Amino acid sequence: MGNRQRFGLQADTLESVLEHFETRYFRGTRYRYLPKYRGPLDRGAVLFGADEHPVCGYPKIPRALMLDPGVPEQFDGPFVVEEKLNGYNVRVAHLGGKVVAFTRSGIACPFSTHLVKRRLDLDSLFEARPNLAVCGEVIGPENPYTAYDYPDVESAAFRAFDLRDRRTSDPVPVDRRRELLDAHGLPQTRSFGTFAPDETDAIASIVDELDAQGREGIVMKSVDGRTQLKYTTGASTESDLTHAFSLPFEYGRSFVFQRLLREAFRAVEHDADTTERAHAVGEAILDPLVETIENVDDGQAVGQKHTVRAPPRIVTELLSHLRDQGLTIDLLADETSAGERVVTFRKRMRSTEDKTKAYLDGQPVDY
Ligand code: ATP
Ligand code: MG
Numbered sequence: 514m515g516n517r518q519r520f521g522l523q524a525d526t527l528e529s530v531l532e533h534f535e536t537r538y539f540r541g542t543r544y545r546y547l548p549k550y551r552g553p554l555d556r557g558a559v560l561f562g563a564d565e566h567p568v569c570g571y572p573k574i575p576r577a578l579m580l581d582p583g584v585p586e587q588f589d590g591p592f593v594v595e596e597k598l599n600g601y602n603v604r605v606a607h608l609g610g611k612v613v614a615f616t617r618s619g620i621a622c623p624f625s626t627h628l629v630k631r632r633l634d635l636d637s638l639f640e641a642r643p644n645l646a647v648c649g650e651v652i653g654p655e656n657p658y659t660a661y662d663y664p665d666v667e668s669a670a671f672r673a674f675d676l677r678d679r680r681t682s683d684p685v686p687v688d689r690r691r692e693l694l695d696a697h698g699l700p701q702t703r704s705f706g707t708f709a710p711d712e713t714d715a716i717a718s719i720v721d722e723l724d725a726q727g728r729e730g731i732v733m734k735s736v737d738g739r740t741q742l743k744y745t746t747g748a749s750t751e752s753d754l755t756h757a758f759s760l761p762f763e764y765g766r767s768f769v770f771q772r773l774l775r776e777a778f779r780a781v782e783h784d785a786d787t788t789e790r791a792h793a794v795g796e797a798i799l800d801p802l803v804e805t806i807e808n809v810d811d812g813q814a815v816g817q818k819h820t821v822r823a824p825p826r827i828v829t830e831l832l833s834h835l836r837d838q839g840l841t842i843d844l845l846a847d848e849t850s851a852g853e854r855v856v857t858f859r860k861r862m863r864s865t866e867d868k869t870k871a872y873l874d875g876q877p878v879d880y
Pocket of ligand 1: 571572573574595596597598599601602603649650674702732743
């Protein structure tokens with residue numbers, strides 16, 4: 514594929530979107546990436562190295578608020594239901610002889626790159642299919658971005674959920690993708706099987722089961738992999754709200770509004786006991802908010818705590834990677850265990866800290 518057709522775009526379209534790319538370096542290699550949605554490209558699109566190897570962004574997945582009729586509206590044939598895992602999105606690609614892992618916005622991440630290279634045997638897949646990007650979620654504790662634990666996952670772990678042509682974003686059909694990933698020994702998200710659009714009751718039971726386990730939800734995918742639809746559990750809304758309200762000035766109002774909508778539509782569709790739901794949602798909002806204000810009142814710093822475990826040079830690289838992005842990082846613990854450095858740090862959340870302090874000191878609000 515010639516450079517002029519990168520991402521499958523015409524030269525003039527490409528030219529106008531390239532203006533919005535930003536430049537960074539990864540281990541001495543220059544790359545450009547698209548941090549926000551612009552024109553026809555997905556957020557996180559990358560042009561890597563002097564040869565500008567393209568890696569498309571991971572497409573946004575639309576959400577159903579109603580399973581029925583949301584599912585039959587979106588699919589007119591069979592689709593696969595997979596578990597939606599709660600972690601962070603990573604695309605792994607083989608670019609000019611190097612394996613690199615990019616996070617959602619297109620930033621090459623030293624921690625994720627180390628993790629996938631260390632834990633996965635990617636060589637055989639990239640040898641056979643050099644233009645594929647392995648898309649997946651990094652889940653579990655001991656990762657620098659998210660804090661959601663799975664009972665069977667002890668440290669950061671990668672689970673693939675997609676294989677796409679990195680130049681065009683064309684997906685490998687779901688069955689073929691599951692086969693290929695299995696054949697190359699790459700772990701992937703759990704599949705609940707193939708369903709027809711009118712089987713929303715069966716899908717609702719899967720969601721109930723996941724909800725009872727406090728898990729996030731499902732992603733439905735047409736068998737060709739081109740159409741996706743997500744639906745998440747009430748448990749996931751609650752944990753999102755708890756998280757957002759523990760850092761109340763970091764998340765936009767729309768974050769909260771969207772989650773309340775999910776709960777309202779769920780209550781209507783599933784005829785839920787709204788008194789019970791109202792109680793749970795109210796607690797998920799008010800409890801973390803009060804706790805954060807009390808913590809600030811006690812003089813504590815506000816932020817998100819993470820622990821990472823990796824070889825010392827990777828941890829050093831990760832910490833400067835995070836600081837380069839403008840984050841304030843407080844080191845809370847720093848140990849060595851079996852040759853690895855285990856660091857606990859807090860990403861400071863200044864808006865929440867400063868505004869909460871000001872209001873505690875009596876500053877009036879003007880709304
Ligand atoms: P966006 O709305 O842009 O997709 P988001 O972070 O708000 O971003 P989520 O609500 O987390 O999106 O849902 C989409 C994300 O779910 C995907 O980008 C991917 O990282 C994650 N995911 C987890 N499991 C799966 C799966 N089985 N199939 C597809 N995506 C999955
Ligand atoms: Mg997510």
